[in-house]
Structure formats: structure tokens, C-alpha cells
Amino acid sequence: MQTQNPGDDSHIPLEDVSAAIREGRSLRLAHLYRIMVADEQLNERNLDLGDPVPTGRQILQAAGVRPVADYSIYAILPSGEFEDLRLDETYDLRERGAERFVIFQTDRAFKFTIDDRQMEWGKPSISGKILKTLAGVPTDTYDVYLEVRGGGQDVLIRDADLIDLSKPGIERFITLIRDTTEGLAALPEADLRYLDSHGFAVEVVGDGTHTGVVLKQMQLPQGKFNHPAADVLVILPPGYPDVAPDMFFCDPWLTLVSAGRYPTCADQPHAFMGRNWQRWSRHNTNWRPGVDGLHTMIKRIEHALAEAK
């Protein structure tokens, strides 16, 4: 506990501990320090303390609970962990990075399951971080959800979120590894329908920046090229399908059987996803956003292959 000098001008009137933590700065000298205290229903309110190093008892007294000895107080650390404050133990607000506290009577047990294991918890509130810890999963690579029955989405509980275990329906938690993402190329539905219904075998590839659609073994005009079929790559630009794909690419490289050479404007290489593609420079000036898609592009490719000289 510290003595204060109210007449000292170096003290500001009120220091908001949560603001200081948010701004990543240390506490300024102040006449009052504002913390957040939650009750058993997790109703939070501000509490202004004269001492930046209060005891548990001082906080309980300031919160107005009686008799103090029947209550417990926990600091909620930024990580979501609870730290038990004993009544006569001091807690240095200036060092700990905690501005939230929760107060409750302790002699109750709350039952729930995590990953279908029965758990009991002696406090009515619990954080996402503690739930993960109880489940035995790493907190940084797993998410924990509260199951909501009868017509609501399951609720993601972040590490520092607090759940009130005394509410009805708080019964089952599940942890899930955070491992799955949406694929790079969420191809528009119209493209997928077109590819499906026209029997194209397709591979969607990406190098992290560009997304490509490979039409596998596309049939070529009969007798025209040195191969009967080739893989054809279309690279989707950012903004597709509002923005047009430009050129297309073939592998293996195609030569005209009649002339024994590459077709016009199709003699440059382009490396993509470890393959050396033959670049067909065929530009697209009439793209209609919202109308055109892979079906348009495939029509253009078929046309370009048929007309190649």
C-alpha cells in the first residue's frame, strides 16, 4: 500500500487502467485509478481506487460487498486466465496488465462438458482460455465454441471472453483445431455449374498470389496440332469475374502440324506452379462484367485454337 499526497500536482485526477493497457503505456500517477469489476452475473462496472497497489480486501470493500470474508476476487488477466487475489495480498495495478476483476461467492460448483468430458468449476464465470486449458488443447491453435441448442449458431468464445456458467443452457463446449480455410479460388457458382455440366475435368491451382484454373486434357481440333489434347491454363486476375482473364496457356507446347512451327503469338514461355506453359497472347477487350465467365473464356480459347495460324 502506498501513501498518497493529494496536494502533489504531478498527479492527474483519474487514471483509467484499461485505457493504459489498451494504449500499451504504464500508469501515470493519479489520485484515482479506475478498474472494471464484474459481479457473478458478469455485470461490469467501474470502480475508482485511491491506491494503485490495492489489496483484495480493499477492492471488495470499494465494491460494497458485505461481509468481505464471504467473497472471493479474481483478476482476469489479458490472456483470459484467472488469478486469485487473497484478501490481504496486494495487487500492483501498475505491473500486471489486468484491469478487470470478478467477484463472487465461491461455495458452488458449476457442471458442464468440454469435448464431452464432464467438468466442474468452482466459479460461475470462465474464460475461453481456461476452457481450452481444461480441455487440454493449445490455446493458440484451437477455438472453443459454446453449443447453442434449438435455433442459434454455436458461439465462438475468444480467450478473454467470459461465459456465465450459472445461466441455463450453458452445458456443452467443443474445441476445434483451427486448420481449415476456404480455398484460394472460390470460383463463381455459374462457372462451377458450367464446368460440371460440360464435363470439363478441372484443377484449381494457386501460387499464393494468382489463382489458375487448369482444364485437364482439353480436346484440340483434330489433326491440327502435334498433340490431340493439352492442359489449358486460365489465370484468374484479382477482381475476377468482374475483370477479364487475359491470355491462356497450354502444356504441352503445341506446334501446327501443317507449318511445323508454333502458332503466331504463341511462342513465349510462362512458368506457373512448376510447369513451363506455352503462352497464347490473345487479348480480351469485350468482357462483360456480371455476364461473362469461364464459359466465355473457354469459348474464346476454343475459337483461338481453331483459328490458330
Next chain:
Amino acid sequence: MLRRLGLLDFNFLVKRVARHPGKTEIPAGELWLVIDGGVKKWACLSCPGGCGVQISLSLNPERRPRWEVDQDFWQRPTVSPSIHQQKMCRCHFWIRKGMILWSKT
């Protein structure tokens, strides 16, 4: 039956459940669609890429990542967008009409 007759081809069929399976192992070939109170919440399957880890796809439209699952008359699911595993076997695939389409990303 239809599959045995060669009339219906699929890698996954939808099975509707009311609750998330938790750590329950999902048999290969099944996609468990968690629907409770009319709300589509999750699509769960075992990873077909070889590692077998349980994949839970969030169907909550308010969150990312999120997916949509439709099913046809034969209970064959179509999931969009694609599913990309970042850690275990790192596979990337689509499910269209119950079939897996592999993507080489």
C-alpha cells in the same frame, strides 16, 4: 444400393445430425450436417487427404471462414467454396455432388 448398381457415384453422402459430433470419429464417406432448430451450423467430415483428422466447416454466414452446403435428391453434398487444410496433410479439395475434386495448391 444405387451405388452398387453403378448408377450413383459419390465420395460423400449427407447424414443429418442435431449436435456437433465433438471428438466422435466420422466414418469415411459421410458428411455430417449439424442442423438444430432449423439452423445449419456445421458440416463435419474426416479429412479425405489421408490424415483423417476431423474437419468442421462453419456454416455460420456471419463468420469467416464459412461454407455453404447443398444436397441433391440423393443426399450428395455440394460444398462451396473449396476446403483447404493448412496444417495436417495440407490437402485442398472441392466437394461437388458428393464427389471430391482435388486441387493442387
